[in-house]
Amino acid sequence: MPDIPPLAAAQERSLDDLLVAVARDRDRGAFSELFHRIAPKLKGYLQRLGAGPSQADELAQEVMLLVWRRAEAFDPVRSGAATWIFTIARNKRIDTLRRERRPEIDPDDPALVPAIVPDAPPSADRTIESVEDTARLRAAILRLPAEQADLLRLAYFEDQPHAAIAATRGLPLGTVKSRLRLAMGRLRRELEEGR
Structure with a gap:
């Protein structure tokens, strides 16, 4: 073989x-x-x-x-x-x-990115309401004692930490916190009364 x-x-x-x-x-x-x-x-x-x-x-x-x-x-x-x-x-x-x-989700899909999709414009009555609210808030802040209004501006409009405010104003941290709490309470009451 x-x-x-x-x-x-x-x-x-x-x-x-x-x-x-x-x-x-x-x-x-x-x-x-x-x-x-x-x-x-x-x-x-x-x-x-x-x-x-x-x-x-x-x-x-x-x-x-x-x-x-x-x-x-x-x-x-x-x-x-x-x-x-x-x-x-x-x-x-x-x-x-x-x-x-079930295709995989594309993270770059424009429909999934909220920043690209514009929000619907607010209604006219909501726009007017917002303008009125802003005006009431400004008027209420002007009625605050100057020191409270100053601390409020630093904390909420300039976004400074309470410790930094205490250091720049030469106040104890507890004093800054209590004055801000008093200012917020006063604003809340005035805004609720104005409605």
Whole structure:
């Protein structure tokens, strides 16, 4: 009987044998043969599942990469190599369909950026009300004692911390806080009476 060349002998191996060789020995030659024998069938299968030619080709490559990475999970007692690989392909296609149905959110989408979408202009009556409220507030601040009005201006209009106000005015921090509290109470009462 003539010697069989190694390539011919390898071609006679079953898909199960090739996958076991990949799992057990990380045999690149066995994987290469497995790839060349099954990848074209995978592509056709994925196209029958609705993938376009380029997507089917990409998915087939992803499946074969998973086969290489997870070959040790193959159990020839539970299923054949082809069944195992085609199950991976089917699951990969389902995952792709799910992603297509629920696309990822693009954080740069102008509809999602609140600063780009202008707010609706306020109604005319709300604009008039706002102007009147502002006028009442200014009048109430003018009626405050000068020292309270000054502290209020520093704290709320110039946004200075209470400790900084105390340092610049030469007052104890507690005094600044109590005078601001008195000023706010007085403003609140005057604004409530003016309504």
